[in-house]
Amino acid sequence: MLKEAFIELKNRLGRIPYLVDFIRNHSIDPTVIIGKLNTYYAFLHKMKENVPVLNDYEQRVLTMFSRELLDGKRKHELILVKSLLNTTEITKQAYIHELDDNDCLIDTKIFNSIERVMDLSFFSQTDKKKYGDNPIITISSDEQYTFNPTVRNSLMRNEYFQYLVNDLVEAGLERSRKYKPDSLLTINEKYTRKDACKLLNWDNDESSTMYGYKPKHQTCPIFVTYHKDDVESSVDYGDAFISPDVFKWYTRSNRTLKSKEVQKIIQAEAKGIDIHLFIKKDDDEGSDFYYIGEVVPNQQTVEEDTMRDKKNKEIPVVHMNMILEKPVEHDLYRYITSSNE
Template identity: 25%
Template sequence: MKYSYEFKRNPLGYLRIILPQEINLFSDFIEDIVFETEVDEYIDIVHKVMGGDYDEFEIEGNATSVLIKKDTTAKREILKLVKEVDEDSVLHALQCLNQDFYDPGQKKRNLKLFALENGHLTKTSSYQKVLQNEEYRTYIEDLIIYGIFRYEKEFKEGYYGVPHLKLYEQYQMGDAALLSNYRKSHSAFRGSGLLSNGNDYFLFIDLHKEEDIKESINYHDEFINERIFQWQTPNSTAPNSDRGKNIVFNQDRGIHLHLFIRKYKEIDGKTEPYIYIGKGNTVEYEGEKPITVTMELENEVPASLYTEFTKRV
């Protein structure tokens, strides 16, 4: 539906639009509209809101002014930064903010900032009190801006699917839970070299084992070349077990084997991150408890990274 409109300067000299009488609510001036290119879209929104058939907006007003308030969704805001995002990842992110996957210790140590109820995320009263402190508020805003900046720099607008993993980026074990929409305690993603979430298996591999490591877990994991990797399963895994079959027949069973590699567990007392080298598919296997698995990588490891992983120092 088309409406006529005109622009007029308000008492302060600012150019504003005057809505036609049919959709005029309380105020003559709609303050946010200053360009003609925005008019048709905005008037259409007003018409739909007044007709009650535009659920994404609500009217807030008093006797002298009116505001057309948009009900912002998380997905809409995320899509301002990336080209695509799936609904389940958005929900999982909101559940994380709600501390749904914190263990009791984490809940005790961390102030709850948000509450999720019926799909709506709101700030808790405790967080609102924190934000009243200008110093804290500025610090939090800086963290958010920096986080967005880093994401844009490292990931740009690309969509990496679920799990949200980018080749050759650095990760910790717990990241796999967060980025694969794991819906149990995320602190469970630690300690073991093989973790899973549905059909996604995450292999965390140290190429060089510690000198005092027990022989029973001194697995022989190594690159054969830039495209072939040999990995040994945990020593409790048999090829006729369900987990064993998922590993040795991963393609037939729809299992994705994600490989995270680091050369050393620690350097100078500091824990090293893993580097994600993509998915691998089993082409050969032998033995049991552990199973020695030969995998073909879906992505050839770049020469510089391969050299870094394999050179002796």
């Protein structure tokens, strides 16, 4: 499918298409290509195109930009990279003006998150290694952002590397139009657990240990698979919409009303913790969940109960009704709740 889309677009344009071309010509979403091969450079090699050579580190930087920025879910980093493609360094104040001009949400937590993404400290060791280990963009003591010397030299020395980075940034900015720049997350759009860690401004990617939910940094993302497979459903969770604006939610098993994490969620409003609900219809959706919006627990519905585990043993669990800030849109509500049978 990717090969056919590539050939069709190449014939239409009369040249090798690049990431932004797929978007502007309403072809396939370029993130699909990146999901398969990490970079468009690798894809062009797969298509046996004769293109200039990138060294190993340039490919690693391109992998980071492709996997972490191309989706456009937060345009802040894209704006920073674009600014640094046009100038050697940019002051934090000038960057703030750029973000302001693009109607982007700005606060200290977001800046901290952007800097941790661009110096790679947000990522797991595995990802860091994949992305070249070294900070890609750093901020100096006098608050100047700049590419690290190796990246800067590559951009000056290798025009093709610069072209690919620029193409990726333009494609990312095109994709970012579907997301609200003045919100951390956009209702009805899809996100992974890793996206939630990043976009809720967590210090690190904790997606590997998030499981169904995790209260941290005054936020608590909740991830629900609505129609569970046989393994999951063997533990009797009853997560379900009661109506488009009320969702009945169960904690992890072996939790009681006294559990610390449960208390944090019950007292979320009083403690200033923002709870964000993400739902996918079933596991066929992969690792992406629809963002349903912010929710608050209805105190009157909080109840400790029991459920049966895989060995049919009764174990404690807490459930409560979550009130949605905004009702789920009709079409998405019908899609998620409808049976697969």
